[in-house]
Amino acid sequence: MKKPLLFAQELVKNTVKEGEIVVDATCGNGHDTVFLAQCVGAKGHVYAFDIQKEAIISTEKRIKSAGVQERVTLKNVSHAKREFWPQEPLAAVMFNLGYLPGGDHAIVTKAESTVAALQIAINSLKQGGIITLVVYTGHPGGKEEYQAVRDFCTALPQQDFTVLEYQFINQINYPPLLLAVKRL
Amino acid sequence: MKKPLLFAQELVKNTVKEGEIVVDATCGNGHDTVFLAQCVGAKGHVYAFDIQKEAIISTEKRIKSAGVQERVTLKNVSHAKREFWPQEPLAAVMFNLGYLPGGDHAIVTKAESTVAALQIAINSLKQGGIITLVVYTGHPGGKEEYQAVRDFCTALPQQDFTVLEYQFINQINYPPLLLAVKRL
Numbered sequence: 334m335k336k337p338l339l340f341a342q343e344l345v346k347n348t349v350k351e352g353e354i355v356v357d358a359t360c361g362n363g364h365d366t367v368f369l370a371q372c373v374g375a376k377g378h379v380y381a382f383d384i385q386k387e388a389i390i391s392t393e394k395r396i397k398s399a400g401v402q403e404r405v406t407l408k409n410v411s412h413a414k415r416e417f418w419p420q421e422p423l424a425a426v427m428f429n430l431g432y433l434p435g436g437d438h439a440i441v442t443k444a445e446s447t448v449a450a451l452q453i454a455i456n457s458l459k460q461g462g463i464i465t466l467v468v469y470t471g472h473p474g475g476k477e478e479y480q481a482v483r484d485f486c487t488a489l490p491q492q493d494f495t496v497l498e499y500q501f502i503n504q505i506n507y508p509p510l511l512l513a514v515k516r517l
Numbered sequence: 518m519k520k521p522l523l524f525a526q527e528l529v530k531n532t533v534k535e536g537e538i539v540v541d542a543t544c545g546n547g548h549d550t551v552f553l554a555q556c557v558g559a560k561g562h563v564y565a566f567d568i569q570k571e572a573i574i575s576t577e578k579r580i581k582s583a584g585v586q587e588r589v590t591l592k593n594v595s596h597a598k599r600e601f602w603p604q605e606p607l608a609a610v611m612f613n614l615g616y617l618p619g620g621d622h623a624i625v626t627k628a629e630s631t632v633a634a635l636q637i638a639i640n641s642l643k644q645g646g647i648i649t650l651v652v653y654t655g656h657p658g659g660k661e662e663y664q665a666v667r668d669f670c671t672a673l674p675q676q677d678f679t680v681l682e683y684q685f686i687n688q689i690n691y692p693p694l695l696l697a698v699k700r701l
Contacts, residue, residue, distance in 0.1 A: 334528065334679055334681050334697060334699050344518065463518075483686070486686065486687060487686050487687050488687070489687045490687075491687050491688045491689065494687060495518055495685055495687070495688075496685060496686050496687040497518050497683070497684070497685055497686070498682070498683075498684055498685075498686045499681070499682075499683055500681070500682055501679055501680060501681055501682075502667070502670065502671050502680050502681070502682045502696075503670060503671050503672070503673045503674075503675050503678060503679070503680040504675045504679075505675065512686075513518060515518050
C-alpha cells in the first residue's frame, strides 16, 4: 500500500495530461515541482509557490538539474494571494503542508492561509482536475490546520466534488495523511 | 478516484499471485468470490463463507457462469468458526460487511463475529498478504461494527502491519469505506 505522498503523485499522474497547467502550492525542496513538470511535459507549465526564499532556491536547483526549468515559474509569495495564480483552468494543484524539511521548523503553513489557497485552487480547478493535500499533524498547530482543511473539504458539495481521505491508522508518530479533491 | 469497493479489488489484485490460497469471508452475491478466483487462477483456491443459504446459492450460480467453480469451496457457516478456515497461509481475505444486497436487511454482519473472523484472518495471513474490509455505517448496528473493527485495526502493531483507511468524506448517504490491513 502506497504511502500518502506517493499515492498523491499516483492520483495526479492519472489525471494530468501533457500540455496542461498545474500549481505546486508549496514547493518546499521541489520534489513535487519536478514531478509535476514531468507530468505536464514540455508544452505544459507549473506555477510553484513558497514564502521561503530558501525553498525557492532549493527548488530552482532541483528543476535545473532535472532539466525542466523552462516549464516552471517560481513565485516567492504566499499561495493565498489570488493575483499571483495563473488565470487558466488547472488540471492539478498539490499542497504539502507543515514546515520545510531541513529548514526552520517554526515556519509552518497555517490554517487560515492554507484554506484561503485551497479556496483559490477549488475555484481554478478544471472539470476532472484534482487537488492533493499531504497533511501533517505532529507539529504545533498541525492538528488545527488539519481540522480546518478537513472541515472545508467535507463541506464541498458531492454533486461537484469527490473528497478522499487516505491515511494509515495504526502508526504512532503522526504519519502524514492525504486529502484529495476531484472536480466531477 | 476509485470507490472503496474497486480500490479494495485493486489492492488485492496487486498482492495475490496465481496458485495462492485466499478467503472471501462474506461471499454475498459472489462478486468478490469470482474476482478472487480470477486472481488465483486455475492452480489457486478460494474458500468462501456465508451464513445465508441464499448467498451460497447466488454465489454458486455466479462462479458456474464464470467457469471458476472448480477453484472455489463454498462454506455455509459463520466465518467466525476457525475450524472451517483453510490451514494454509493466506494471500488475501476479503470482507464486505452489512447485509446481503437484495436479501433480508435484518440479517447483517455483527461486531463480535466480524472481529472474531478478522482475528482468524490476521493469524492466517502470510507475509505480504492483505485483508480488505468494505464497511457500511448506514444500517442499524453499522456504526458500532465499524468502530469495533476500526479499534481492532488501529491496535495492530505497526512493525508487523500497515492499516489503511480509505474513505470519501463529503458524501451524505453513508457511503461504504475501506479498511485494508497488510502484513509486512
